[in-house]
Amino acid sequence: MFVAISSLSAADHLDSPSVQNDGRLDINDIYAFQSPQNADNVVLIATVNPAAGVFSPTDFSANGNYEFNIDQNGDAVADLSYVFTFNRTRRGRQSYLVRRNGSVYASGQTGQTVTTSGGAKIHAALFEDPFFFDLQGFQNGFQFTGDDFFAGLNVSAIVLEIPRTELGPDNVGFWVRTTDGGVPFDRMGRPAINTVLISSGSKDLFNISAPANDPANFGAQVANTIATLNGGDTATAQALTAILLPDVLTVDTSSSAGFLNGRQLVDDVIDAELNLLTNGGVTTDGVDANDVDFPVGFPYLASPN
Amino acid sequence: MRVFRFAGSGRLQRSFVLWMGACVSLAATAGEPDASTQSRSATRVASGAAYGDLIPTAQSIALFRQRIESDKDYQNRTVLGRLLLRQAREEDNLSAYAQAEQVLREAYRINPDHFATKFYLADALAARHRFDEAMQLLEPLHSQSPTDTAVLAALGDVYLNVGKMDQADELYAQLAQRVSGPVVLVRLAHSEQLHGQTQAAIDHLQEAVAAAEQSDLSPQRRGWYVWRLGDLQWSQGQFAAARDSFQTALQLSPDDTNAEMGLAKSLAALGDVDGAIERLQRTIARDPAPPALALLADLFFVNDQPEQAGQWLDKADLAMAEEAKIAAAAHHREYANLLADHALRPAQAVEMARADLERRPDVYSYDSMAWALYRNQDYVQAQQMIEHALQLGTRDAAIYYHAGMIKQANGDAVAAESLLNTSREINPAVMHWASSRPAAD
Structure with a gap:
């Protein structure tokens, strides 16, 4: 069910509330990296709810699911799923349940770290937005000024740190999906794929389809877009497409390396992707780090603004 | 690469992707960032919101005004425009509608291709009843993105307001195929009401109220749906049901002037004109909304108190003017x-x-x-x-x-x-x- 987040009345009180999607189910970014505190652990993070509190409330949707999907054998089909469901906010907190492949895995409350007997740690809360990018400069014809457009904003995030062995092999694929009332809402693997390389007319299909079908559904479109970006180098575009699709964030959990190995909070994915997609034509946006330092320890995200 | 998602609704945001392709021709001229102007934008959105709430609108407005640093910044202007529209609706603040339109026009002038900017400018125009102009913006958006539910709803509403009922009904039907819940039910009810199918409209509004109750909408927002039901019930002479609906609306949203007016009308229609007058006077003391002044005048006329009625009628006349x-x-x-x-x-x-x-x-x-x-x-x-x-x-x-x-x-x-x-x-x-x-x- 869509939630009418918009304001209540209008110039005519009879006017119906606007139809708006629930930003709390809108995925911003996902991260996957070896735990800096324990090399035997891997950290999986999903941030949702862009500019939390501005147009969507600062909690998680009680009508949706937040799915952390793991592919263990490279076929872009989930072999493991950690599904988070939240109850309505009561007295400033939400209780939530985590199911792993359908079985209850953990439960807790937002704002508090949950530790399981198997050594997992979970934290769901409002955090400072860890993404950094000179969006304005990009949209002003790459006239970058080094201003981090996302500085000062907040997101809702789920942080899951688990023993690497719990995921199975060292090399896994990770993506996050949200659903709204059982209906697929958003999906994300690598940064930029959906937002840059999938046309607006295909986004609904992308969001409801499975990653395994990405090459067939979107391969030609993505290759064409990359070729446009890199000045017509179709061979490189096709090679990149084969790497970028299906949209799954691949990570070798035995390695502490960053992007393109998973994605760490400090990774400047913008510079990496600008460089990659423009064939070196543009190499940086001038924003090299988040405006706020990330904490060293779990949950690794900074407190909300 | 993530877009600036909150310059529009979820689906809407995806519609105005940062097309890097559009910038390829500029890539050759893009230089390194100007070191002399490098800065870390430090405008922080101090939450000021309890967990699960929205940041107070006035606070968000102030912060986004600060975020606009460049005369090319259509993103933050679009967000600011949305926030001003929200303020206008929350407070029935007429000047905020004008400000919203002004800042959204600035954003539109900077980037006339930006989907979300066009959508929210249309929203501002429709709120000011400039439906033709809103339509001129929304129809191309609908052609560009025929499944966008926000556009379906907004354009359907515009068609409804200008009497294009067939077109409105068509878009509402498409909307109903894609979304469910009170936002759709209330639109179906509105169309049915206009078509004279009032029982069907009441049924849909009761569904909307029940659906809103099951959702995590705020009490104030749930109260609007109950008010809407009460308003239709009153219009059909179902005074007791209307009274109950308005009382429920006020439990959810105390001090809601429209619900107070509805309750006053219901009480008067049920024979308690004195009680209605008393209640409405307390409401007006808090919020002298012109329709409330006019209603009070009518209640005094009904109560055979022409002198008081005339005084309130004069006030209503001036206020509405x-x-x-x-x-x-x-x-x-x-x-x-x-x-x-x-x-x-x-x-x-x-x-x-x-x-x-x-x-x-x-x-x-x-x-x-x-x-x-x-x-x-x-x-x-x-x-x-x-x-x-x-x-x-x-x-x-x-x-x-x-x-x-x-x-x-x-x-x-x-x-x-x-x-x-x-x-x-x-x-x-x-x-x-x-x-x-x-x-x-």
Whole structure:
């Protein structure tokens, strides 16, 4: 069910509330990296709810699911799923349940770290937005000024740190999906794929389809877009497409390396992707780090603004 | 690479992707960032919101005003425009609508291709009842993204407001295929109400209320759906049910002036006019909304207190005149109806009603026009207008009352009696109150 987040009345009180999607189910970014505190652990993070509190409330949707999907054998089909469901906010907190492949895995409350007997740690809360990018400069014809457009904003995030062995092999694929009332809402693997390389007319299909079908559904479109970006180098575009699709964030959990190995909070994915997609034509946006330092320890995200 | 998602709704945001391809031609000229201007934008969005809440609108507005640093910044301007629209609706703040339009026009001037900017500019225009301009923006957006639910709803609403019922119904049907919940149900109900299918409309509104109750909408937002149900119940003469609905709405959203007005009308219709007056006076002391002033005048007329009624009528007249100046089109109908109901300055009533009809040719504007023409003693044109108002079969007691009086003035007593009887059947309070006014024929 869509939630009418918009304001209540209008110039005519009879006017119906606007139809708006629930930003709390809108995925911003996902991260996957070896735990800096324990090399035997891997950290999986999903941030949702862009500019939390501005147009969507600062909690998680009680009508949706937040799915952390793991592919263990490279076929872009989930072999493991950690599904988070939240109850309505009561007295400033939400209780939530985590199911792993359908079985209850953990439960807790937002704002508090949950530790399981198997050594997992979970934290769901409002955090400072860890993404950094000179969006304005990009949209002003790459006239970058080094201003981090996302500085000062907040997101809702789920942080899951688990023993690497719990995921199975060292090399896994990770993506996050949200659903709204059982209906697929958003999906994300690598940064930029959906937002840059999938046309607006295909986004609904992308969001409801499975990653395994990405090459067939979107391969030609993505290759064409990359070729446009890199000045017509179709061979490189096709090679990149084969790497970028299906949209799954691949990570070798035995390695502490960053992007393109998973994605760490400090990774400047913008510079990496600008460089990659423009064939070196543009190499940086001038924003090299988040405006706020990330904490060293779990949950690794900074407190909300 | 993530887009600036919150310059639009979820689906809407994806529609205005940062097309890197559009920038390829500029890539060759893009240089390294100017080191002398490098800075870390430090405008922080101090949450100021309890967990699960929104940041107070005024606070978000202040912060996003600060974030606009460049005359090329359409993203933050679009967000600011959305926030100003929200403020306008939350507070019934007429100047905020104007500010919203101004800042959204600035964003549009900077980037006329930005999907979200065009959508929210259309939203601001529609809120000010400039439906033609809103349509000019929304129709291309709908062509560009035919499944976008926000656009389906907004364009459907515009069509409804300008009387394009078939188009509105088509878009609402498409919307209903894609989304569910109170936002859709209330639109279906609105269309059914206009088509005279009032029981179906009431059923859908009851569903909407139940669905809103199951959602995590705020109590204030849930209260609106209950108010909406009460409003329709009252219009159909279901006074006890309406009273209950308005009381529930006030439990969810205390101090809701519209719910207080609805409750006052219900109490009066059920015979407790003194109680209605007392309640409404307390409401007006807190929020002297012009419609509340007009309602209080009517209640005093019904209670045979013409002196007090006249004082409140004068206040309502002045207040609505002021609003009509500030908000122009958005309040013409309300003011035209006040003038016509009380036979005040008929020529001005016609002028107001005509201005409304030009922008919003729905059944209610034809009714306002007809009633104003009747007061101006132009009974032939009044008849033409009221026939338009009756065309859809909308079960509105005021429309049938006006139609009966116009028929009577045109010499058709039999038809007049039938129409007046229909008015009484739908809602007997309408004619009863009309007959209490000094302007009654």
